[in-house]
Amino acid sequence: MKKIFLPAILCLAGCQNQETGALSGTYRMLHSTTIKGADTTHVSVDTSRTEMLKIFNGTHFSFFNHDKAKGTDSLNQLYVSGAGTYQLAGHDYTENLDFCNYREWEGKQFHFTLEFKGDTLIQSGEEAIPELGIKQIIKETYVKVK
Numbered sequence: 001m002k003k004i005f006l007p008a009i010l011c012l013a014g015c016q017n018q019e020t021g022a023l024s025g026t027y028r029m030l031h032s033t034t035i036k037g038a039d040t041t042h043v044s045v046d047t048s049r050t051e052m053l054k055i056f057n058g059t060h061f062s063f064f065n066h067d068k069a070k071g072t073d074s075l076n077q078l079y080v081s082g083a084g085t086y087q088l089a090g091h092d093y094t095e096n097l098d099f100c101n102y103r104e105w106e107g108k109q110f111h112f113t114l115e116f117k118g119d120t121l122i123q124s125g126e127e128a129i130p131e132l133g134i135k136q137i138i139k140e141t142y143v144k145v146k
Contacts, residue, residue, distance in 0.1 A: 022116070023056045023121075024057055025055070025056060025144050025145070026053055026054075026145040027055070027143065027144050028051070028052070028053055028142060028143055029052035029054070029065075029140060029141070029142050030141045031141040032138065033139045035138075036135070049068055050066065051066060051068060052064065052065035052066075053065075054142055060083065060085055061085075062082065063083070064080075064081045065078060065079070065081070066080075081099075081100070081101050082099055082101070082102075083100075084096045084097045091115060092111070092113065093114045093125075094112070095110045096109050097110065104129075104132055110125065111125055112125030119143055119144040119146075120143055121142045122139065122140070123139070123140045124137070126138075
């Protein structure tokens with residue numbers, strides 16, 4: 001019994017590592033689309049002014065978005081960050097947001113679909129926090145940093 005059980009556990013652990021291993025790394029955002037109700041907001045990242053990174057390891061994710069003027073441009077100040085755990089099963093990706101500078105988003109879970117095209121990662125799905133009146137569809141495109 002032990003001889004059969006141990007290889008099965010090792011296979012399951014190996015399968016999980018292969019799936020999350022492909023995701024592991026640092027990604028730079030290229031483009032983001034947000035749809036709120038009937039309104040669609042297209043946000044192209046102006047890399048001369050802002051930068052967003054998303055980082056994955058085998059169990060956790062984090063994201064950082066800031067203005068490159070380091071907050072000195074009062075009209076365009078930006079800093080957003082968050083982190084937590086994730087689960088990945090095929091293309092189904094779930095984020096558990098444990099930390100966020102928008103504190104009311106902490107403790108929330110979000111379900112997305114991930115698509116890989118070479119070194120490009122496309123994340124799409126719904127962000128819904130009913131108690132905050134948030135219900136929006138997002139599509140974010142990232143390129144892996146080499």
